[in-house]
Amino acid sequence: MQPSVDPSSPSPPPLIETVALTKHFGSVTANDGIDIAVRAGEIHALLGENGAGKSTLVKMLFGVLQPTSGEIRWEGEPVILDSPAGAQALGIGMVFQHFSLFEALTVAENVAFALPDTMPLRQIAAEVREISESYGLPLDPHAPMHRLSVGERQRVEIVRCLMRQPKLIILDEPTSVLTPQETEGLFETLERLKREGRAVLYISHRLSEVKRLCDTATVLRQGRKVATCDPRQETPGSLARMMIGSEVREVKPAPAHELGPVRLSVDRLSWRKPEVQSVALRDVSLEVRGGEILGVAGVAGNGQEELFQALAGFFTSAPDAIRIDGRDVGKLDVNTRRRLGAAFVPEQRMGEAAVGELHLSENTFLSLHASEDLAPRGWLAMSRARAITRRVIERFDVRAGSADPLASTLSGGNLQKYVVGRELSRSPGVLVVNQPTWGVDAGAATMIRQALIDLAAAGSAVVVISQDLDEIYEVSDRIAAISHGRLSAARPVRELTVETLGLMMAGAESGEAAHAP
Numbered sequence: 001m002q003p004s005v006d007p008s009s010p011s012p013p014p015l016i017e018t019v020a021l022t023k024h025f026g027s028v029t030a031n032d033g034i035d036i037a038v039r040a041g042e043i044h045a046l047l048g049e050n051g052a053g054k055s056t057l058v059k060m061l062f063g064v065l066q067p068t069s070g071e072i073r074w075e076g077e078p079v080i081l082d083s084p085a086g087a088q089a090l091g092i093g094m095v096f097q098h099f100s101l102f103e104a105l106t107v108a109e110n111v112a113f114a115l116p117d118t119m120p121l122r123q124i125a126a127e128v129r130e131i132s133e134s135y136g137l138p139l140d141p142h143a144p145m146h147r148l149s150v151g152e153r154q155r156v157e158i159v160r161c162l163m164r165q166p167k168l169i170i171l172d173e174p175t176s177v178l179t180p181q182e183t184e185g186l187f188e189t190l191e192r193l194k195r196e197g198r199a200v201l202y203i204s205h206r207l208s209e210v211k212r213l214c215d216t217a218t219v220l221r222q223g224r225k226v227a228t229c230d231p232r233q234e235t236p237g238s239l240a241r242m243m244i245g246s247e248v249r250e251v252k253p254a255p256a257h258e259l260g261p262v263r264l265s266v267d268r269l270s271w272r273k274p275e276v277q278s279v280a281l282r283d284v285s286l287e288v289r290g291g292e293i294l295g296v297a298g299v300a301g302n303g304q305e306e307l308f309q310a311l312a313g314f315f316t317s318a319p320d321a322i323r324i325d326g327r328d329v330g331k332l333d334v335n336t337r338r339r340l341g342a343a344f345v346p347e348q349r350m351g352e353a354a355v356g357e358l359h360l361s362e363n364t365f366l367s368l369h370a371s372e373d374l375a376p377r378g379w380l381a382m383s384r385a386r387a388i389t390r391r392v393i394e395r396f397d398v399r400a401g402s403a404d405p406l407a408s409t410l411s412g413g414n415l416q417k418y419v420v421g422r423e424l425s426r427s428p429g430v431l432v433v434n435q436p437t438w439g440v441d442a443g444a445a446t447m448i449r450q451a452l453i454d455l456a457a458a459g460s461a462v463v464v465i466s467q468d469l470d471e472i473y474e475v476s477d478r479i480a481a482i483s484h485g486r487l488s489a490a491r492p493v494r495e496l497t498v499e500t501l502g503l504m505m506a507g508a509e510s511g512e513a514a515h516a517p
């Protein structure tokens with residue numbers, strides 16, 4: 001006999017639920033009594049400003065961090081998630097923002113590392129192919145990792161996660177590294193996972209994407225839950241208001257100003273890093289005058305990193321291939337270029353721009369000791385480094401648990417604010433910045449972009465390398481595109497449509513050449 005269904009029976013419990021979940025780091029309360037419920041078959045956004053507590057919450061759900069108090073329930077039952085392996089065994093998968101893949105291994109070999117049992121590599125390769133085809137995540141299981149684009153690497157992480165058949169998939173800012181086409185592809189995959197009855201917990205600062213994709217949103221502010229809503233009923237503006245508690249300001253364009261002389265120039269620079277996976281720079285030339293911002297647009301992996309490294313002096317070139325304020329600097333190292341008034345913000349905030357194990361003042365010292373003379377006659381002027389750090393924290397609203405925290409204890413977006421603020425603190429004559437607002441919330445992104453515009457308006461030459469086309473259009477006076485290591489001629493922003501820029505990013509020098517037969 002069929003069991004009869006009682007219409008008054010309660011709906012199934014959420015797949016995962018937290019009750020008063022709390023996490024303290026010393027005196028910092030990163031999560032304060034959070035209740036969140038994620039149901040099977042929904043895409044649930046987790047929103048909040050930088051430092052609101054999103055990463056802390058998902059790390060507890062994946063067993064990386066242990067709660068100070070509160071409860072996690074899985075399918076209605078209290079559970080203790082004391083390791084990622086334990087979370088995975090229950091059916092929880094996570095795709096982190098920073099991938100953990102081995103360059104020298106193939107796709108299938110990388111997947112093999114994440115699997116609990118020993119499965120023959122041939123079988124793994126076959127399953128990778130099957131999953132990648134059925135979920136619209138095209139991958140060659142035998143491709144070496146170092147050949148893969150950022151988007152393809154993320155697919156490896158997702159396929160690796162799906163191999164375990166998770167019921168809940170957590171994604172931390174998955175679209176920040178993707179091209180618009182790759183983002184579309186990812187959304188289709190997530191929709192399919194939802195149709196299969198799996199749940200997706202999705203951290204993002206891109207509110208228009210959240211509105212389009214997600215069924216529910218939980219909003220955190222300063223460690224507390226402030227709202228649960230249906231983002232489809234909201235606007236990006238109303239979501240931002242819930243996160244911040246006030247309106248997001250708009251970027252103000254620079255007042256009309258005269259351009260000064262050329263402050264940064266590159267003349268026919270060609271270069272290839274010894275590493276196999278690097279992109280060769282080919283005959284790159286550019287000029288930036290005082291008072292202007294040159295935006296460099298491009299899909300990740302087209303030589304942006306190499307261009308940044310060339311300008312910052314991570315490697316040397318012919319003396320006159322790069323000039324700062326009329327001086328040949330091609331042979332000079334980064335500190336000497338800094339002494340000449342240049343400043344640099346690399347894409348990798350942790351590792352390249354900041355050392356996690358050091359306090360912020362020590363990081364300030366490391367980066368500015370040459371340009372700010374913080375080690376006169378061998379004395380370490382740490383009190384000056386601390387004073388600079390205090391000013392940066394204040395001006396850029398860096399939210400931290402103490403006056404001089406370890407860099408590793410800052411949330412990703414707050415560390416980015418510190419790094420950008422530190423480099424801007426000296427009002428450099430030349431600034432080169434790679435992905436200035438990566439991982440920062442809408443309010444902080446506005447503040448950083450405004451600071452770049454104000455710096456140029458005061459007479460500096462600024463190069464902004466960014467994958468975010470909205471950002472490129474918002475801050476730049478002229479835009480060039482980088483493709484396969486070649487930089488197009490720069491065009492004034494007013495004359496450049498997104499379509500033309502798209503063609504330039506695809507390698508057509510003027511944007512029209514792509515139409516040629």
Ligand SMILES: Nc1ncnc2c1ncn2[C@@H]1O[C@H](COP(=O)(O)OP(=O)(O)OP(=O)(O)O)[C@@H](O)[C@H]1O
Pocket residue numbers: 025028029030048049050051052053054055056057399400401408409410411412413414439441
């Ligand atoms: N290991 C730690 N030690 C001390 N404080 C920490 C540690 N990890 C995080 N915090 C603090 O906890 C708070 C929440 O950080 P969390 O990384 O969860 O924020 P977030 O919402 O993910 O931010 P973002 O959008 O910038 O990534 C921040 O104030 C951060 O400085």
